[in-house]
Amino acid sequence: MSSNIPKDESGQVGNIYAMTQALCHDAAHDGYDRRAIAEALMCGVRDMLTDDTEFLALFERFKMLHLRQPPSASSC
Numbered sequence: 001m002s003s004n005i006p007k008d009e010s011g012q013v014g015n016i017y018a019m020t021q022a023l024c025h026d027a028a029h030d031g032y033d034r035r036a037i038a039e040a041l042m043c044g045v046r047d048m049l050t051d052d053t054e055f056l057a058l059f060e061r062f063k064m065l066h067l068r069q070p071p072s073a074s075s076c
Contacts, residue, residue, distance in 0.1 A: 006012050020041065027037045046055040 006015065024041070026035050028034060046052065047057065049055045
């Protein structure tokens with residue numbers, strides 16, 4: 001394990017995010033469609049995890065933390 005890898009999860013997420021953005025930028029620059037890039041990354045993530053259940057749990061966490069929720073009709 002490299003001594004440059006942060007021990008905390010948020011630091012690791014930040015580093016991987018930067019590496020992933022560079023990969024996405026390079027692929028887009030080479031002419032790949034942004035949806036194809038996104039789907040390939042999601043498939044790669046799913047393949048890294050134990051099973052689809054673990055992937056779906058992580059995806060739910062991602063949605064909760066990172067996706068903007070539209071205002072509900074009851075908040076008007």
